[in-house]
Amino acid sequence: MSGDNALKTRILHLLELLTVNFWMIPLLFLVMATILSFVNIYLDRVLFTGWGEILPFPFYFKDADNFHSLLSLTASAMLGVTGVAFSITIASLTLASQQFGPRLLRNFMKTQFNQVVMGFFIGTFLYCVLLLQFSSTLEEINLTPVISLTTLLGLIITDLLLLVFFFHHTAMSIQADTIITEVHQELSERLEALFPETLETSEHLPAAALQSQEHERFETQGDVVRVQQAGYLQAIDVTGLRDYVTEQDMALKLAVRPGDFLMQNCGLGWCLNQDALDEAKQAAINSYLIVGNTRTAEQDAEYAVRQLVEIAVRAMSPGINDPFTAITCIDRLGNALAFLLNRQFPAEQYFDENARLRLQLKPFTFSGIMAAAFNQIRQNTAFHVAVIISLLETLRSLAAQARTPEQQSAIRKQADAIHVACQDEIKARADLEDIKACYQAVYRFLPVPSNSQ
Template identity: 50%
Template sequence: MKTRIRHYLEVLSTAIWMVPLAFLIGSIILAFLNFYLDKTLIARHVQFPDFFLYFNDSENIRTMLSVSGSSILGVAGVSFSITIASLTLASQQFGSRLLRNFMMDRFNQVVLGIFIGTFLYCIMMLQFTSSMDLNKTTPIISMVGLLILVITSLLMLVFFIHHIAVSIQADTVIADVNGTLQAQSAKLFPEEWSEKKHLPDTPPADLQADLFNTDASPMKVRGSGYLQGVDHERLIKLVNDKDIAIKLTVKPGDFLIKNSVIGYCLASDAQKEDFENEIVGPVNDRLLVGSKATAEQDPEFPVRQLVEVAVRALSPGINDPFTAITCIDRLGDNIAFLINREFPSDHHFDEEGRLRLLTKPFTFEGIVEASFNQIRQHGRNDVSVTIHLLDTLLCLAHQASSDEQAKAINTQVNALYSTSNENFNAQKDRDDIKAKYKAINQCLEKRFKLDGA
């Protein structure tokens, strides 16, 4: 249930209409409240300064409300136009998948909410003043509230233009995506010294896992789309209640083709008689499948976003290696963060130590490949990008703490070195790359046993 709640919150967070809707509701409540206070607390016989006598004239009040409402609506239209223009520019330069980050920008949502909320407040007050007995009531609270809203809207317009100008800069976009990447990494990968939530792997568990290759029945997905998340809590409860074991062959971020195999199940002969309804259906209900990939349970999603920015920057049409280098810096920082983190176990046991759920895990090597493979391939003709990749890998080599990490780094280094020999003709470039290649190999060979070393 928690997984689904987080999923719905994630969907709502990307909906640009949520905050403006809240401001619309708030403006209606504010208009009713101010009207009530004017009718009940403010009386005609109360002596006000001369400035407030302006609010005694019904024509002045209507004029102010009409002008304010029409002006703010025009400002809102301009703001929407600026937003659409910035989204178009971001889509062309950074990729359409990054539009999700712009839509999640709370400041943009708040600005649009204030504009349309102020406009609705003016409309509501126009209706209220038509029924207000101005000979007995002076709508001071309502009009002061309007002035505050108008001044706030004008200030927000200035801040909004500044915010848009900053938010479409490459460094800002990369920093925002990197923030999402760091938050996801911290959530999905616990501290190195954190307690194990599952029992350790044992030979009996391995023997149980082998049964999936011989006695298990395949399970198929009933729809198509991207796997956005797995409700592990409900899935573990299902396998425990039905006394079965499941192996998932997909992980969040994978695209599922309808009727494709998503895993295998060890069930009794009686359960296999109605396998589709008793097991396959409930398992499908515990998979969150949507039309697009999200970062809910997929740490590689923001990685792919950064890689997309880098690859586009390396395209002949843009040719901006500095942006690609910035992306490499952020990706390297995230991988360094993961070096000291614990990757969740893919074995889930019950209280008696029996293997109940075997999932397809995220691995350090997989994240390194997702981070650097495409950048290496598209930047193979750019010396500066190749050298910066090697510099990043050298830094990671000094921090590597396991054979798996060393192997993943070494694989990338060898691929870079072989590519450089084929594409770079300048002897100085090849010498620089060779020196960095040797430095990385020496760093790794001192502490780890590498294949072929």
């Protein structure tokens, strides 16, 4: 069972990597073009040999020279169009990297429409080249390439339409609103997958009384588990890891979570074990962690959040000075946080059937995600009154929906930090009064802290 879950995690990780590879779909189109050219010429040889003399008009292109000229012309044109499309793609990637940040290149590379267009272009080119080879004896066997020619004409029409749509799509894809919408959509999908709907009960709650006892034992009595491969922690096979430590009669506490960078030989966590933690067990624990050179979004709840933050921070830089883009990012971040207000965060503790703690994870928290969403924007927005007001209005909307003390405390902490940060930077009294009014509006939806007088 543990092996099945580990395989599932590896497969999901592989699919995540394939979605950001630009070559995958074009490669499939090349394979399809190879098969299509062979099948079409074979069917033409079987079905339409000698038909040109019976029905000459529909089969005008049975002439070998005309057919070969059309194939050569199409192949040359497709190669040129592919070069133009590739140049436009590189130019748009360069512009996006400079204005919105290099990490946004991943979103452009995973756009399936661009991959399909490039696949059609190079697939048509390969189809023409292969047909030139397969139909080299066209006149000798009196072959009329009906199916091959019909397919070729269909590909030409499709390529021309795709070229027009490609220009339109490229012009739309480099607009700030489009990029922000796509990043927000990915963020929503990740949050939907990582954070389940709120439940009345949870399986890990009955044994929660053991939390404080085990928490102290891990760091004082546990053996340190070392990292064996440096890089970003991309995913954890939680089910497989839980089953392994249960089978070995161990308890494990991880001090890292997806998105963290692991340094070679640094502490990964602590393990409570009756026997010594040997190299084999260390390697086994590390095998349930997927480590790579870059951060990925598959289990990292803050990945897409940081993409929106990067767009907002760059928009407020002196070279760009676009507060409207920053406000759009804040609106999207606020919507994502509002989604989390009514969601249950994944369990951080896993117990066996005897209510013994087996696995303790480093959890994502609402306050942590809110800090990742707003801290850098707040720190770079001291002079932008409109952005400050947008932050406070977003916090007011979140405060009206907050249900737990943690959520209310995180909102209060952000509101206080924003209000304090702008006091020394904003000089106009009218602006300060507007900011103060928004700040007070946030507190109208928050209960008074218990330690306040």
